[in-house]
Amino acid sequence: MDAIKKTFGEVIRQHREQQNLxxxxxxxxxxxxxxxxxxxxxxxxxxxxxxxxxLAEMFALDEQDLLVLYLSDRVAYDLVGETNSEQVLRVAEEKIKYIRSKNTVQGVLGF
Structure with a gap:
């Protein structure tokens, strides 16, 4: 499966049809x-x-791979019409890191 070139829906349809379901x-x-x-x-x-x-269970697919495929589709469809989509993705990646770092609970060091 070349997940980069296929959409979530195409992959699901392909697996359903391969199993004649x-x-x-x-x-x-x-x-x-x-x-x-x-x-x-x-x-x-x-x-x-x-x-x-x-769907992952039904078609014996890795659930995380299927989730990544689905979420990447959502991002791609949101940005497909934007001329600066690559810049948006770079900034979004940095924002994700920032938000995660803010939400991470720091352990307290006790001496």
Whole structure:
């Protein structure tokens, strides 16, 4: 699977079709309707974390890899029309580091 060139929806559809599973069976496993799953596959709707976990289990995929694929799609779709998307990504990466460092609880040293 070349995750960089495929979207989350394309990967899910590919695995579903490789296993000859109809939309209705996978949708039933996710406890959603068929049209919602079709929208996931077309990247028109977003699954929640529980759906991602279940899809990873169903298709024997690494859950973290699938989550990274999904989250990177969300970022890419948000930035696709921006001319400065690469700069935005660099700044966002630094902001993530900053926010994490602010939210990290520092241990207290006792002597």
């Amino acid at each position: 109809p939309l209705r069976k996978v949708a039933a496993q996710l406890d959603i309707d068929t049209s919602t799953l079709a929208k996931f596959e077309k990247n028109l709707r977003h699954p929640n974390r529980e759906h991602i976990t279940k």
